[in-house]
Amino acid sequence: MSATDNPLIEALPPASDYLTYLTIIEYNLTPENLPVLHRVLQDETLTTNIGWDLVHLLVPYLPDSEQCLQDIARLGNPREVILKVTESLRLIEYEQQDEPEGPIDTLAGATDSRARAESCTYPIKTAPTEEGEKRPGSSQMVELPPPLPLPVSQFVALLSMLAILHSRIKTKYPSRFLSTTMQAILGSFSNAESHREELVLAIVKAVKQLMGIERPALPSRKSSGVLSSGPIVTAKSALDPEATTASGDELSPHESAIQRKLLQSFITHVIEEYMLNLPADEDVPGMAWCSRLMEKVQPERIIPGTQTVSERYQREEKLLRRIDAIGQLVTLAQDLKLTDEELLSAAITAEKVAAGTDGEDEPPASAEDIPLSRLGSMLLFTARQTSNILYDTGKLGSSQPFAIFPDHQELLKNCLSSPAQGTGTLGTEPEVLVDAVLALGLVCLEHNAIGEPATDERFNEYLQVTALLSSNCPSPNLRGHAHYLTSTVLRSQPDDNARLTFIRDTLEHCPFENLKVSAVGWIKGETIEANPPTPHHGHGHGAPSEDSETPSIFATPLALDSLAPFLFPSLHADLVTAPLQDAWIAFQTNVSFYLASLNFVYLLLCAKHLHHKLAIADLWQNAGVAGSFLQPLRDANARFREEMDSGGRLTDERSDTVLAEMSLLDVTLERVTKAVSFLNET
Secondary structure, rough: OOHHHHHHHHOOOOOOHHHHHHHHHHHOOOOOHHHHHHHHHOHHHHHHHHHHHHHHHHHHOOOOHHHHHHHHHHHOHHHHHHHHHHHHHHOHHHOOOOOHHHHHHHOOOOOOOHHHHHHHOOOOOEEEEEOOOOOOOOOEEEEOOOOOOOOHHHHHHHHHHHHHEEEEEEEEOHHHHHHHHHHHHHHHHHOOOHHHHHHHHHHHHHHHHHHHHOOOOOOOOOOOOOOOOOOOOOOOOOOOOOOOOOOOOOOHHHHHHHHHHHHHHHHHHHHHHOOOOOOOOOOOOOOOHHHHHHHHOHHOOOOOOOHHHHHHHHHHHHHHHHHHHHEEEHHHHHHHHOOOOHHHHHHOOOOOOOOOOOOOOOOOOOOOHOOOOHHHHHHHHHHHHHHHHHHOOOOOOOOEEEEEEOOHHHHHHHHOOOOOOHHHHHHOOHHHHHHHHHHHHHHHOOOOEEEEEOOOHHHHHHHHHHHHHHHHOOHHHHHHHHHHHHHHHHOOOOOOOHHHHHHHHHHHHHOHHHHHHHHHHHHHHHHHOOEEEEEEEOOOOOOOOOOOOOOOOOHOOHHHHHHHHHHHOOOOHHHHOOOEEEEEEHHHHHHHHHHHHHHHHHHHHHHHHOOOOOOOHHHHHOOOHHHHHHHHHHHHHHHHHHHHOOOOOOHHHHHHHHHHHHHHHHOOOOHHHHHHHHHHHO
């Protein structure tokens, strides 16, 4: 069929009216007819009248229909088309994404290295050479990205249209259109479950165009599939037929401020949406900022021969894509002039409902009405602060100092569950959020920015939160980082009485056994530091200064005496006289704590230089360690063994792990008992 015989040509107005012509397009729209429609849409009058009604017809034909959609964005009525585009964004059905079956199945047995290689290589196709016009038929081998799923192509194309449309609308209050657009983009993005990095790059590109930012986007990984989101439009766009301002008119400062704040707020919400929905990965929570920071600043802690988390982020494609996406958003936030002070202020401020979210007829009246995302601001701030260390930028990125007290404490209070809500929720937030909050604490430690707690109570409140994180987090990785942060901040407190109070409160009141084990470790560390085998002065918390006669409380019997009832509790009622099942549960819950306390008392008995100074013999007798702590453990262990043998009531509890644990307890009890003889030698 010749071009003139094509119904899209034959029925062109005035041969038919616009409504009839739209119907003809709908019935004759095929992939083969798209080039014809593209030529037809170069008529500005036609496209102004029918363009907005074509959007929903063309979106299902992407990416083939992209040229036509760009024509509509350039030449259609921008106010009408923008409504259709935002509507189409909301209607994208991401759940229909299907992974291609063939290529994936053939790689099922491939090695990791081969899979990585193939995932980074595009199919080889032929394309005309640069001299194609001079030498017809000449071609060269090129790499083409794999096709994106239709919903992703739709998102990318629609955002490209929006960037063009917003630049065409000439009105005193363009922020009213921008507010609606940002809501539609964010709503659509939040519905996507895969290819989110591609969507992020499309968002970054669109915002840069909206703001007229000329800095090119950072180069993305080849496998991201977003090397190009379609042809770059160089053709001239039509004027706004309903313009209320001239093309050269400057926006008022008030309106410019609203637009900038809208985009700033939008970016913080995109970061929140992207990061809090990153897929869970063993030992890699979100961006794994904590682990990567510790590997950077304390490389001596890395176990030789093991793959580090940092190496994984340099080699694994999915993790590299995360770094790409966050890097793009961080750079864009910088271009939008979002300051660290603004981010910190938003992170510790109770979040309001963003203007316009309850109804798009109510756009923000001022920039102050537009809040940044609280969690998104914190995540963006963390990305900046960790990057300064990870990539040696040498900048703190803020004129405002950020310290443990009061800044990090405020972030803990506002970005994680409050302990007042119950100890069961703190630490169960998304791992990426916990990782980010803890990473900021590690940044403070690296900069030696502890600050001054307003009161001892505030100091204890901070440690209670980080200690609970070290107990409650499901991720052992994050528990370890929380424990390190807690221990380091605790040791930073110059008042040894304040440190002792926190340790005692933890041992006495904390319901978590692993946290009580940590508390035993803290008192052990304090005792060793305050009482070196060879006395010296001026080093550590425990040593008094040369002109001070007041020793550390940990260098006197007072500290251990005050802790003894909680370090070596009376266990007879819990483990010996209690009903068997209750005793067994109590034993299983606390056995790690029992072992930690036994090892500590073994240290006290073996370190002869402590015996007189800390009155260890009196402690042993007065606290009844042998009778109230050691003997009930012996009796309980024997009781449980008997019930595990010969069809006893604990037969089902018997396992290699349980038996090994009970044997370890027997051995430790025996070691402590033998070490008691050292008390008679001093």
